[in-house]
Each structure stands twice: as structure tokens, then as C-alpha cells.
Amino acid sequence: xxxxSNFFVPIIKVPEVVENLLKNEYHLHHYHKSNSLKTLENYLxxxxxxxxxxxxxxxxxxxxxxxxxxxxxxxxxxxSRDCIKLSFFTNEIDNSLFRSSESxxxxxxxxxxxxxxxxxxxxxxxxxxxxPLSVEENNFKICKAEVSTTxxxxxxxxxxxxxxxxxxxxxxxxxxTIWSVMEYFGMRYPEYSPTLPSKIxxxxxxxxxxxxxxxxxxxxxxxxxxxxxxxxxxxxxxAASYKTEFLPLLRSxxxxxxxxxxxxxxxRGIGHAQCIxxxxxxxxxxxxxxxQFEDYGNEVKIxxxxxxxxxxxxxxxxxxxxxxxxxxxPSSFYSLPNWKDCKIVNFVVPLYxxxxxxxxxxxxxxxxxxxxxxxxxxxxxxxxxxxxxxLASSRSYKDYLACNPHLEPLVKEILMRSSMxxxxxxxxxxxxKSLKQEMVDGLLIIDATQTKQHGLIxxxxxxxxxxxxxxxxxxxxxxxxxxxxxxFNLK
Amino acid sequence: xxxxxxxYFELLIKELDADAEVTxxxxxxxxxxFDEIEEDIEMYRFExxxxxxxxxxxxxxxxxxx
Numbered sequence: 376x377x378x379x380s381n382f383f384v385p386i387i388k389v390p391e392v393v394e395n396l397l398k399n400e401y402h403l404h405h406y407h408k409s410n411s412l413k414t415l416e417n418y419l420x421x422x423x424x425x426x427x428x429x430x431x432x433x434x435x436x437x438x439x440x441x442x443x444x445x446x447x448x449x450x451x452x453x454x455s456r457d458c459i460k461l462s463f464f465t466n467e468i469d470n471s472l473f474r475s476s477e478s479x480x481x482x483x484x485x486x487x488x489x490x491x492x493x494x495x496x497x498x499x500x501x502x503x504x505x506x507p508l509s510v511e512e513n514n515f516k517i518c519k520a521e522v523s524t525t526x527x528x529x530x531x532x533x534x535x536x537x538x539x540x541x542x543x544x545x546x547x548x549x550x551x552t553i554w555s556v557m558e559y560f561g562m563r564y565p566e567y568s569p570t571l572p573s574k575i576x577x578x579x580x581x582x583x584x585x586x587x588x589x590x591x592x593x594x595x596x597x598x599x600x601x602x603x604x605x606x607x608x609x610x611x612x613x614a615a616s617y618k619t620e621f622l623p624l625l626r627s628x629x630x631x632x633x634x635x636x637x638x639x640x641x642x643r644g645i646g647h648a649q650c651i652x653x654x655x656x657x658x659x660x661x662x663x664x665x666x667q668f669e670d671y672g673n674e675v676k677i678x679x680x681x682x683x684x685x686x687x688x689x690x691x692x693x694x695x696x697x698x699x700x701x702x703x704x705p706s707s708f709y710s711l712p713n714w715k716d717c718k719i720v721n722f723v724v725p726l727y728x729x730x731x732x733x734x735x736x737x738x739x740x741x742x743x744x745x746x747x748x749x750x751x752x753x754x755x756x757x758x759x760x761x762x763x764x765x766l767a768s769s770r771s772y773k774d775y776l777a778c779n780p781h782l783e784p785l786v787k788e789i790l791m792r793s794s795m796x797x798x799x800x801x802x803x804x805x806x807x808k809s810l811k812q813e814m815v816d817g818l819l820i821i822d823a824t825q826t827k828q829h830g831l832i833x834x835x836x837x838x839x840x841x842x843x844x845x846x847x848x849x850x851x852x853x854x855x856x857x858x859x860x861x862x863f864n865l866k
Numbered sequence: 867x868x869x870x871x872x873x874y875f876e877l878l879i880k881e882l883d884a885d886a887e888v889t890x891x892x893x894x895x896x897x898x899x900f901d902e903i904e905e906d907i908e909m910y911r912f913e914x915x916x917x918x919x920x921x922x923x924x925x926x927x928x929x930x931x932x
Contacts, residue, residue: 549930592931599925613921638930647932693932721925735914736907743906747899752891785884792878829900848891848899849871851879 379431381527383468386426389461390416393492396432396459401494410497414540418490418500421695422509426487427464429526433457438502438554439493441571442545446588447495458501459492462526463509473527482526488533489524493542500540502558503696504533510697515688516865517653517697518632520562534866536634536652537562538696545572549593551692552636552648553601556725559634559652566727567606578604595638595721598648602636608728613721620735621719622702623681627734628724629654630680631766632864634690636723639705643713649705650690651722653865657683659811665761671746673756680763680810730766730798730823732830737800738764741819744831745802752850754836761810764802766823769795771863781814781858789840789851790820793833798823803860804836814857 382392390412397403397411436458447454464485472478488505495501504522507513519534537558541551553575561569576587578601585591593601595611603609614621628635634652639645661683668676689698689705700707706717726733732740741764748754776782776790804817817837822830834841840851875888891899 547931592929594927594929595925596922598930611921611925613917613924615924616917616920638925638928640928645932646928646930648930720928721921736910739910740903740907743903746906747902751895751899785879785882785886788878788882789875844871846896847871848896849875850889850891851875851886853886 377433379433381432382430383470384428384430385467386419386422386424386428386463389419389428389430392430393459396430397496400432400457401455401496403496407496411499414497414499415492418695421511421697422463422505423511425465426509427467429462429464429468431460431462431527434460434491436460436491436493436501438539438571439491439495441573442495442542445573445576446545455494458494461490461492462524462531463487463489463505465508470527473529479529482529483531486526486531486533488535489526495542495544498540498542500695502537502539504535504537505696506533506535507697510695512699513697515653515655515686515697515699517688518559518634518864519866520559522562536650536690536696538690539692541692544589545576547590547592548648548692549598550575550590552650552690553598553605555650555690556602556634556636557605560725570605575601592646593648595636595648595723598636598638599723602723602725606728607725608730610724610726610733611721612724614719617735623679623738624734625651625702625719625722626654626681626685627738627764628722628766629687630763630864631734633724633726633766636725637705637719638721638723639717640720641706641713641715641717643715645706645714645717647691647693647706647717649692651687651702652690653688655686655688655699657685661685662761662807662811665807668759669742671749671755673749673753675749675755675757676759677742677745678759678761678807680761727798729796731826732800732821732823734764734766736826737766737802737821737823740821740830741800741802744819744834745804745836748834748836748841752839754839758806760804760806760816762802762804764800765861765864766798767801767861767864769797769799772799772801772820772861775861775863779859781856783854783856785851786835786840786853786855790833793820793842795820795832796822796824799832801861805857805860809857810860812857813860813862815860816857817855 487509490503491501492499493501537555557570560567599609665678668678686699698708706714800821802819803815819834820832831843
């Protein structure tokens with residue numbers, strides 16, 4: 376029975392320890408060894424330089440074992456079934472702390488995630504979940520799931536987004552993207568389960584006329600099909616059809632805390648799938664320079680938050696997690712010339728199956744309500760407002776309302792007692808000044824299950840609360856001060 | 867219907883001892899707002915139909931492998 380060996384070293388020493396393991400445990404020749412180490416060094420370069428790393432071998436990884444038993448074990452060449460696991464910490468930790476219940480909090484506070492190195496040389500970067508605190512550039516907000524793992528036998532938690540590189544045999548970029556989306560939703564919501572490469576392959580086999588292994592990639596339509604089979608109400612968008620609405624829609628889904636699968640392409644032969652999971656934090660200047668507005672009458676100018684110039688956070692299986700790039704240059708972090716000029720041509724949104732109102736309809740509906748309420752009920756006059764539209768679960772939203780210190784008791788109670796479906800669309804309205812302070816001056820709450828008119832659950836506009844039913848519009852005068860915005864979709 | 871909604875909110879205001887007045891927007895204005903919103907949404911849906919169809923066709927052709 377093999378014993379598990381472990382090493383606790385500063386991050387700079389990791390390649391040296393891994394090199395010894397590759398030589399002694401995997402009997403690797405020079406070519407594969409140096410290329411594998413190069414891949415690892417490239418990944419570690421993205422991380423903070425003062426981290427400490429626990430290296431464990433052998434490690435049984437669920438994702439690699441799935442590929443091993445379904446594919447690699449059937450090959451003539453011998454593949455190992457064991458992986459190496461790296462666990463990242465903020466500081467050096469004595470081995471004795473891993474054997475004492477009192478020190479678990481110390482371990483947890485220092486723990487920043489893990490990375491599995493699989494024996495698919497040289498593409499050794501396997502499953503990882505890293506806290507954004509482990510990377511050098513982390514001024515961003517993303518969709519995060521809490522993932523349980525072990526380090527030196529001790530159960531620890533990490534908050535991050537699942538990542539893996541492709542091995543280009545059982546998983547290419549397309550399958551990896553499906554896997555990471557499912558891993559995220561499966562870890563976060565009880566409605567979904569994490570999946571494995573063999574299951575993705577099995578799902579796609581049902582509508583394929585070719586063999587699935589070795590994988591030759593997927594079309595965006597196949598990605599969409601797989602996600603639908605895995606329980607989502609999928610929406611797809613193409614840049615050519617949606618034109619100027621395309622990126623604002625994508626941004627609206629990101630603000631909703633939904634990881635979006637983006638398909639990028641250029642005319643140099645690149646076709647690639649990435650996951651977009653968040654965005655950089657905005658600063659005062661990015662709000663001040665907002666210029667594009669729509670005149671809603673009564674001298675009211677409405678700016679859209681989705682036009683704020685922000686960079687986005689990518690999970691790309693050819694790079695370490697949390698790469699940052701503008702949406703109109705999704706391959707800016709690639710240095711190879713054939714990756715130049717890539718554009719997002721399609722994106723696929725894995726929505727909860729009972730969200731019937733998509734982002735485009737919700738945005739159009741919110742704009743129409745606001746325009747008509749301004750024109751007919753004079754809710755605003757001579758105002759500049761920024762409108763931000765996103766999805767929220769009604770449970771999280773009510774929790775946020777209940778704890779919001781700035782809402783007056785009557786408004787809070789009316790909203791708390793309003794019946795809401797599982798998901799709602801929210802349009803927050805803020806002056807530029809309020810937005811910079813993460814405050815809101817007004818809002819619309821829209822039923823995400825209602826595809827006809829009369830989906831307005833509640834509106835706080837000017838100094839009025841509004842609600843609608845099939846026959847009437849109810850209006851209550853309230854005193855509305857700027858209140859804290861909803862910031863729980865991206866963390 | 868009108869009275870019961872109004873009454874519900876008035877009771878809540880009373881329960882919370884708040885100073886607020888409930889009004890039901892007059893029928894002409896309500897009809898105008900509802901009709902215009904319906905028109906806007908119908909127009910968006912009409913334009914969106916073709917976009918949905920085109921998106922599906924475009925997605926079938928590109929393979930993502932890189």
C-alpha cells in the first residue's frame with residue numbers, strides 16, 4: 376500500500392518538488408518533464424509570490440479518474456491513475472497544526488484553494504478551485520461557490536470558481552467549459568449536480584453521428600444541448616443577430632451572477648469556448664464618463680449600467696483562472712499571433728428552467744414601464760439616472776431588503792409581504808452620485824415567470840410605491856431616501 | 867377588487883402606524899399605460915423572434931476546439 380508523501384514549501388520551490396515527483400513517481404523523460412514544468416510555472420506565475428504550498432502524492436482526483444477509466448486505461452501506453460495535489464496557504468504551516476482540532480480555524484483562515492496535477496503530460500493542469508485572494512490581480516467581483524476539499528487529510532473550504540485545463544483527448548475547451556459551469560452550479564445549488572467528462576460525452580452521443588472520443592471539440596449548439604440536458608433553461612445569443620444589444624445582454628447576465636459560456640472566433644482558425652464569470656470593480660471615473668443616454672421625457676436622461684467601461688473575468692482552459700480582459704478583446708491575454716482579433720460570436724446562458732422572461736425582454740419591459748410612468752404619472756422630472764438590470768433570487772433579495780438599514784419601515788414591509796416567484800428581475804435606478812456610493816434611488820421588481828404584461832411586482836419611483844395587477848395601478852406616497860444597492864450576485 | 871387592494875394597503879399602513887395615502891390610478895391613465903407597455907413589448911418580441919432564429923442557425927456551424 377503506497378504511503379502519501381507530502382511537502383510544505385514556498386511557492387517558488389514548487390517546480391523543483393514537482394520535478395522530482397515526475398522523475399521518481401512517473402519516470403518521465405526530459406521532453407515531457409520540461410514541457411509539463413513549463414505549463415505548471417506558467418500557472419504559478421499568475422499567483423501571489425508569497426504563498427506556501429502543500430504538495431501531496433498520490434492523490435485520487437474524481438475528474439481525472441473518470442477520464443482514466445473511460446479512456447486512458449484502454450490505451451496501449453501505460454498511464455498512471457494517480458495525481459499530485461497542491462494546496463495553497465497564505466503562510467507556512469507546521470505539520471502538527473494539521474493534527475489538532477484547535478488549529479482548524481488557523482488552517483481555514485490561511486487556506487486559498489487547491490490545484491490537481493494530472494498525469495496527462497504535458498497538459499497537467501487538472502481541476503482547481505482557487506480563492507481570488509491567491510492571484511496577483513484581484514480587483515474584481517465574480518460568481519463564487521463554496522467548495523469542500525482536504526489538505527493533509529483535513530477538511531477545508533474554499534470560495535472560488537472551478538477551473539481545469541483541457542487534455543485535448545477526453546476534454547477540449549468546450550467540454551471543460553460545460554464541466555466548470557456544472558461544477559459551479561452543482562456546488563452552489565441543490566437543483567444541480569456536478570458532472571464528469573464521461574457523462575458529458577454520453578449526453579452528446581444521443582445526438583451525434585460521430586464517435587465522441589477522442590474529442591474533436593463541440594459546436595456552440597452542442598454546448599447548449601448538453602447544458603439543457605443537464606437541467607438548464609438555456610438561452611443562446613449571437614453577435615451577428617443581436618448587434619449593439621449583444622454585449623449589454625451579456626453584461627446583464629454577468630450582473631445576475633450567472634456564468635456565461637462565450638464562444639470566441641477569429642479569421643485565423645481559432646474557435647474557442649470560455650466562461651465569463653465576473654467583472655472588475657468600477658471606480659468613480661468610469662461612472663463620470665458615461666455619456667450615452669436615452670431621453671425618457673420630462674427632462675429625464677437614462678444611462679445604462681451595461682455601458683460602463685469595465686473589464687471582465689474569464690475562466691479559460693488554456694490559462695490560469697481569473698484572467699481579465701475587455702469583452703471586445705476576449706483573447707487579449709493570449710500572446711500567440713494566431714489568437715489575435717478574436718471576438719465573442721455567440722454566448723450561451725444556463726438559466727434556471729423556470730425563468731421565462733429573458734434579459735432582453737426584462738430590459739425592454741423595465742424601460743417601457745419607466746418611460747410610461749414618467750410620461751403619465753410624472754414620477755421623475757429633470758433627473759439623470761443610471762439603470763442596472765439583473766436577476767436575483769427572491770429569497771436573497773428579501774433577505775437583503777430585510778437587512779437594508781436605509782429603507783423606511785412601511786416600504787420595507789410592503790416589499791417583504793409581496794408575493795414573488797423564485798427569481799425576479801430587478802432594475803435599480805441610481806443617480807451617478809448614488810451609484811458611486813453603491814446606493815439606489817429607485818427600483819422596479821419584475822416577475823421573471825411572467826412573459827405577458829403586468830409583470831411589475833413593485834416599483835419605487837420618485838416618492839411613490841407602485842404595484843400593478845390585471846386591472847389597476849396602486850400608488851402609495853412614501854418617503855424614499857437613497858438605499859444600499861443589492862450586491863450579492865457577484866462577490 | 868379595487869376596494870380590496872386599497873383596503874389591504876390601508877390596513878397595513880394603519881398596522882405600521884405610518885403616514886401614507888393609497889390611491890388607485892384612474893382608469894384612463896391605467897389603460898393608456900398598459901396599452902403603451904403592451905405595444906412596446908410586442909414590438910420588442912417581434913424584432914426578437916428573427917434574432918432568436920438567426921442565433922440558432924449561426925451556432926450550429928462553428929466548432930470550438932482550441
